[in-house]
Structures are given as C-alpha cells and as structure tokens.
Amino acid sequence: MIKAVRGFKDILPGESEKWVYLENLARKFFLSYGFREIRLPILEKTELFARSLGEATDIVEKEMYTFIDRQKESLTLRPEATAGICRAVIENGLYAQGKILKLFTIGPMFRHERPQRGRLRQFHQLNAEVFGSNAPGTDAELIALALDILDAGGARGLRLEINSLGCPACRPAFREALKEFLTGVREKLCEDCQRRVERNPLRVLDCKRQECQSLYVDAPKLEDFLCPACKEHYLSVLKDLETLNIAYVKNPCLVRGLDYYVRTTFEIKAPDLGAQDTVAAGGRYDGLIKALGGPDIPGVGFAIGLERFLLIAELPEDLSPPFDLFVVALGEEARRLVLPLVRNLRRHGLVVDLDHEGRSLKAQLKQANRLRARFALIIGEKELQEGKVLLRDMTTGTQEPLALAELETALLKRLVA
C-alpha cells in the first residue's frame, strides 16, 4: 500500500469541518482588523529563505525541503510564510511611502523535522503581517489580534510571553557582554550551548536545560542594554497591552529561532499542548524587506499554528451541515422522474441525495437515517400510480402525502429556511 509521506496528514471529513470553521473564524478577525488576504506560492527559490531566515538557523541548515528542479534551480517548499510575503510585497510593489499594508495568509508550511504531538512536516499557519509601521501600537495590535482569534476558537489558559531583542544599534553591545559572561561559565554549559557561544550566543538563552537556565539568572539582561529608542518602543508596547487589559509575562530569554527579528518578539503558549506548546509566535523584522532588495520599510507579524490551535480549540459539537432530504426512489421509472427534482432542490442550496443503486426501501430509509436527513421523500410504484408521494419526517416518523404535480414548490416551502 502506498502511504502518505511521513509527517504529512490527510484531513478527513469530520476533521475538515473544524478546519473550515477555524479558518473562517480567523478570516473574520483578520478582516475586522483591516487585513486583506494574500495567497502565495508554496514553492520559492531557496535563496529567499537562506537570506531571510539566516544561513545559520536550524530551519535553513537542516529542515528545508529543497530540491533542484529541471532548470537546475534550487527550490524550497516554504518553511514559513513571512519570507514569501515580503518577496510578494517587493515584487508587486504593494508598498508606498507612508502606506500601512496589512496582509494575512493561510496555508501549508513544510519542515523536515521528526514528527510528534503538535509537530508535522506539513503543517498549517495563519499569518498576519503589517508593513510600513514603526509604531509600537502595531505590535500590540497584532498581539491582540492573535489572542482574539485564539480566544474565539475556545483556546483557554494561554500565556503571552514577550521580549525585546533590541536593534542593530544596541544588540551588539549586549551580545558582547553576554559572550563575556558565557565564556566565564563555559565549562558548566551543556554541549549545545558551548557550541552556541561562538555561533549565535543569544540562542543560549533559549536553552531548555535546567542546568543552563539556572546559570543564566545571573547573565546580563538584554533589557538593560536596549538603546533609548528600543526601550521606549518596548515600554510602549507593554503599555498598550496593559491598556487593552492583556496579561503578559516578560521573558528575557525569548530569542526565537529566526535571525530577522528585531525589537518585539512574542510567543503565545498553551500548557495543554505538551512539548510543542507554542501555538502562536511573532515579532518585528524591520530590516528584512530591505535585506531582500526592497525599500527600507519596517514589518511586524505573527503566525498561529493551525494544528496546534485545533488541539486546544473548543469547537461547537456538530459542525456538519444539516441534511435536508433523502429521496427514496423505488425502481428505475421513479428514479428517472425524481432526477430533475433533486437537481433543482440542490440548486436552491438544499442538501439532498438519492440512491442510484436500486436498493430496497428499507435500505434507503436506513441510509437516510444514517445521513441524519430531516426528511425522506418516498416514491414507488404505488405513488406513481396515485400521483402522490410521501414526505416522511425522519424525527417523528409521520408521513404527509404530497401531490406529484406540485411537488417541487411543496418541498421548497417546507425545506427552505
């Protein structure tokens, strides 16, 4: 048997309704926050991701689905959405001086990781990005948006963690101070962290090991190194959050895995998720557009992991659409007679089905029952002769005779809400 590729999952009926529900819910919020949808290719030139995420990140180093196509060009299944959105913004000239551009997109991402709870190789994200705004209010607004979507989906007990990574003006000083500190305690660090000290010292702060974390309480804090502009920005974001009554936890160790972040970074965590507990994350990436060859406009955004959202979402019990009518046609003559009727009812938006297999009345009623049809329309030889069909209410079991001649209008009257 040919099976789906490891880490790639089918979304089956029963599950797909939940996806549509959450996507629609998110769409509603994106639109009310003034965002417009952008749909993007899932395949991009490898260079785009290498340049935007950073060559030394785990994603670029070992998690991308990269291949050489027939034109001998290196292409990559997108591991995240921001790079592609930036590319599209630049390529299509969506920016303009002073214009605020708010975009969202929904779709699959691909990373070659070992699958586990809340982690797939193809997974899906809801992304929102704002271009052209330096204002801290934009950062706070995005956080509010993410939380509103998650809350409307019934996710509870969320924890917002926030940090500021500074900017190219102030981060280097902190980097040096941190490096110095780390060199002092180097022997006590775990293997991974020892490696990080040289390559990417900030990532050390993100280490999950208790031993390392207990050392870092004495480490220099990035917040103390922020330049006045970054400091003011950070405080203003926090203030907006407070004004919006949004609870947050400052996490000076929140570093994020992508190189392009500056200033605000945040994660929304859900304790119920298990090891992969980040359901949404985002931050500011002011230099990215320029680095990709575009104008010097700032950007902020976030992504919600849809699979993870689904794991903690509280959804309405029954998301399947109501099934209006099952037409029980007994015999070929009846079936032929009913064909145009069924089609017309469907064109009116009603959910209607019938049996083409020539099964018995009993079998067809059984199917109607299984489909949870509100009504069954019974038409056999007797009905054909008498010019009357039977409309059976499947919940009460009562049957009403309807004249064949005005059947369609009679049905529409009873079925259209």
Next chain:
RNA sequence: GUGACCGUAGCUCAGUUGGUUAGAGCACCGGGCUGUGGCCCCGGGGAUCGUGGGUUCAAAUCCCACCGGUCACCCCA
C-alpha cells in the same frame, strides 16, 4: 538526527508457557419485516498478523534488520 514505547479485519482490541481453520465488539451488506429507518435477533463479506530474513517439527507469539506510528530530546507554529 537521537531515545523509549508500539504495529493483529475499515475502527477499537483479545489471542495462555510457540501447538488445529487467528477471534470479538463497532462499522458495512443482507434477511427476519418480499414497501418503511432508529431497537432487537439471525446470517454474510472483510486479515499478505507492518515488511523481510532467521530459530523451530511448528511462529501473530522467540531473535535480527528495515518500514511506519506515538511520545520525548532537539527545534519550533
């Protein structure tokens, strides 16, 4: 990439210290009720026991390898 646990009908599982033809419940199809669903009863179809090798008179059962799944590490949405 590393580790632990797990792989028996479509689904959930049973299968004794290795021993006839591998079972059950649910689901599906049919019948009881030849034109009335749900409840009940009866019957039926459906399994390369994850794959390949090995041990043995004999393997779903023991051993090895591989594949897949789950969870954790790592990393992240």
